Amino acid sequence: MPLHELRAARHLTQQQLAKSLDMTQAAVSQLEQRTDVYLSTLENFVEAMGGRLEMYAVFPDGKVKLGLEREAS
Numbered sequence: 001m002p003l004h005e006l007r008a009a010r011h012l013t014q015q016q017l018a019k020s021l022d023m024t025q026a027a028v029s030q031l032e033q034r035t036d037v038y039l040s041t042l043e044n045f046v047e048a049m050g051g052r053l054e055m056y057a058v059f060p061d062g063k064v065k066l067g068l069e070r071e072a073s
Helices: 003-009 014-021 025-033 039-048
Strands: 055-059 062-066
Touching (some): 003 039
Antiparallel strands (some): 055 062
C-alpha cells in the first residue's frame, strides 16, 4: 500500500502527520511520493500514525521476522 493511502486509511491529513513527525506538510508530501525510503524513515512514519513496523523475509519453507531495533548511540 502506498504511504499516502496508508495515511488516508488511518484518517490522518498530511498536516497532522507532519506535526507528529516534527516536519512540514510539504516534507510529508515529498516523503509520500518517494519510491525508495530508508527503513528508519518508514518506521518513523508508521510510528507517527500509532503503528509499529515489522518486516519479514519470506521463503518457500516459511518466514522469518527481521529485527528493526535501533542500535544505541
